[in-house]
Structures are given as structure tokens and as C-alpha cells.
Amino acid sequence: MRNGIWRLREEFSNDWHSISSELGKAIVFDNQNALSQIISKHFSKAETADFLNGAIAAYDDGEGVIFRSPAVWALMGNNKHGMELILKATNNPNARLNPDDADNTATLLIHAVMLAKFDMVELLLKSGANPNEEFFNTAEDGKRANHGDALSWAVRNGLTKTTDLLLDYGAIPSRESAISAIKSSGGLNPYLVKIIQLRPELLLDEIDGVTLLHMAVLENSLPAIKWLIDQGCNVNAKAVDGTTPTDWAENKEEITEFFSGVGGVSGVLHGSHPTASHAIPVKSEITNIIERLELLEDKFGIGISGLYASCESRPHVSPPDHVVRINFDVNSAAGGELERSLKINASTYNTAGQLLSTEKVYVTQENFIGFESKEMIFFVDQTPTKIRLFPAAYD
Secondary structure, eight states: OOOSHHHHHHHTTTTHHHHHHHHHHHHHTTOHHHHHHHHHHHSOSTTTGGGGGGTTOOEEOSSSOEEOOHHHHHHHTTOHHHHHHHHHHHOOTTOBSOGGGGGGSOBHHHHHHHTTOHHHHHHHHHTTOOTTOEEEEEOTTSOEEEEEEHHHHHHHTTOHHHHHHHHHTTOOOOHHHHHHHHHTOSSOOHHHHHHHHHOGGGGGOOBTTBOHHHHHHHTTOHHHHHHHHHTTOOTTOOOTTSOOHHHHTTTOHHHHHHHHHTTOOOOOOTTTSOOHHHHSOOEEEOOOEEEOHHHHHHTSOEEEEEEEEEEEEETTSSSOEEEEEEEEEEEETTSSOOSSOEEEEEEEEOTTOOEEEEEEEEEOTTTOOSEEEEEEEEEESSOOOEEEEEEEEOO
């Protein structure tokens, strides 16, 4: 059964938009009486009660436009009263931002952690939210990128208070949260120690032969490397391509010297395996980005700031590929509402100028509140050297 905006249109063909707007306003202005009345009036009938199973969360209209409805407005605004009303009415603290595409969207709890809304995290946990839910992104080619669980996001973003709270509520440390602890600190992250203490079997965990020790080498974290080996990580564990942590330490003199002193050896056999330099994931910044800012500001009334793009090779997947991420903030040039909805397209190109892939994100007039953070993710089979970013009208 479809729980999204299309269901809302089907059930309330004449006033679905006004109902959605009323819900949003009741949350934004913390009007508890109005929210209770709207829920009672429109969602109490048997044929509409199942809307509440999604905690009235965010929905996709089927064309890529995301509608932020009450639960998300409450979360973003740190509106505790509004969220309490929604949870009381729906009894669904584990709602996904889009119930029609649950695997590809975060839970309210994960979204609260990502936005560093501690009060909302605490409220959702107290209301019974499962701290061990995960979500993935699935590309058009079917590849899944694990974006982790709430604990992974908390550790990754250095949210110590939130991390402790999640652990108190039964969050189970995972490989992803251990990697987040390795990435988030130049030294030995105390949460890496705590995670391994709670789940020592992660020391032997691997994906395609890649262990936590490999990942510590990738992050150039010698304190984590030393500690992991002391705890029992195999210094010569081999990835599927035969590379050991010593191979991953190529061109990292201090780490290479340390490995030689603890029995670390190369697993690469000359002539029968790829060289270590081709086997090691490499993350780099993409600086050649062409922006059509004059169109954005003059024609569409928005500006882009905080633009950053990176590319990470993935030699350990089959076939090898590259993950491109573009992050930026969208601001209203006039400091207020948008005159119209628009989409922002981004295309990647190789050194020969050939188009590799194109992605798009939407900025909708109805839901824009003067500022939005956007992320675009590409999976390409060649290393991109240029990105073109440009806007287009969307009606």
C-alpha cells in the first residue's frame, strides 16, 4: 500500500495540499491544539488511519521532489512538543523519512543524529526508537552504499553525548561504527576502544578481506594501528587482491617502518597481482568545478556556498569503481522564499571531456526555508576530473 504523497492526493483530491500545509504550519508554530485537531479531523477514519503508520514523515511525490511533512519539520526545528504530539498520535518512533522507499531513507532517529539534535534523539529513544536500524543508498546500477546506523553517525560526527546515550539505549557497535571511530580522530579514539571492548569479534571482521587494520592504515592513524595490533588484529591479513596492511602503507614511511618491526610483510606477488598502489582506496578532492552561479543568483534567486567535491576509488569491489560526492548549501539570494522550484544538475567528465554520469537534486518552493544542505552521490567507472553544476527550472 502506498503511504506517500500520492495516497494523500488520492484520499483528499481537492485539499491534499492545504492539509499538508496546515500540518506543517502547526509544527513550525508549535500549535499543539491545531495539530491535534488536524490529526483527529483528517486521519481518524479507517481509510486514512494508515497514514499515521509513517508517523506523517517525509514523502517522495514519485518525481524526485521531497515533501517535508510534520515529523521532519518538528525534528529540524527541534520542536519537542510537536514531535511528542506526532509520536503520541502515531506510536511509530521508527518511522522512515519515506516509508515507500524504506531501505534508501533514514529513520527519524538517524536523521536526528545526522542533524545533531540531541533533544530529539533522546525523545525518540525514550519513545521506543530502535537504535540499531540502518539505511542504505542504492544507485541505479543496484550497488548499495552503507550509510550506517545512528551510532556510526554519532561517532563519525564526534557527538560524544549522543554516542553515550545511544549505547545506554542498547545500540550495538558495528564495523561501520568502528571505522567511523578510526576516521574521526588522528589519535586513538576512546570510542574505538569502547566499541572493541563491547564487540571484540570486530577485530577479525572483514569485507573482501579488508579489516579494521587496513582501514586504520588508509586513515593514516598510527595510534589506532598500534592499538588494533595489540588487541589481536592480524598484521598480515590479506584483502581479496592479496594486499596486506603493509601494502596499504606504501608511501607512508612511519607506518611502513612500524610494520617492518612487528612482522608485517607485503602480500603482493610481483606479476600475479595488481600493485599495492592500485589496490589501495584513494580519496581526493575534485577542484575543477564549473558553477553557473550567475544563473542561480539572477534567474533563480539562490546562491550556492560551501561547495566541496571528492572522489574515492573502490578497488576492493568488483568491478572496481569510484564514488563521487558533492556537498553544498543552497541559500536564498534574497534571504527569503523561492519564486519557483528548481532542480540542480551535476555532471562528471573524464580527462577527455567525455560525460560519465549526471545526477540531480531538487529545491522545492513549498518546502524551502531559506537554507538547505544537499549531497549528490555518483558511482562511475572512471576517475572524473571535472564537474559541471547548473540549474534548471522545475514545475
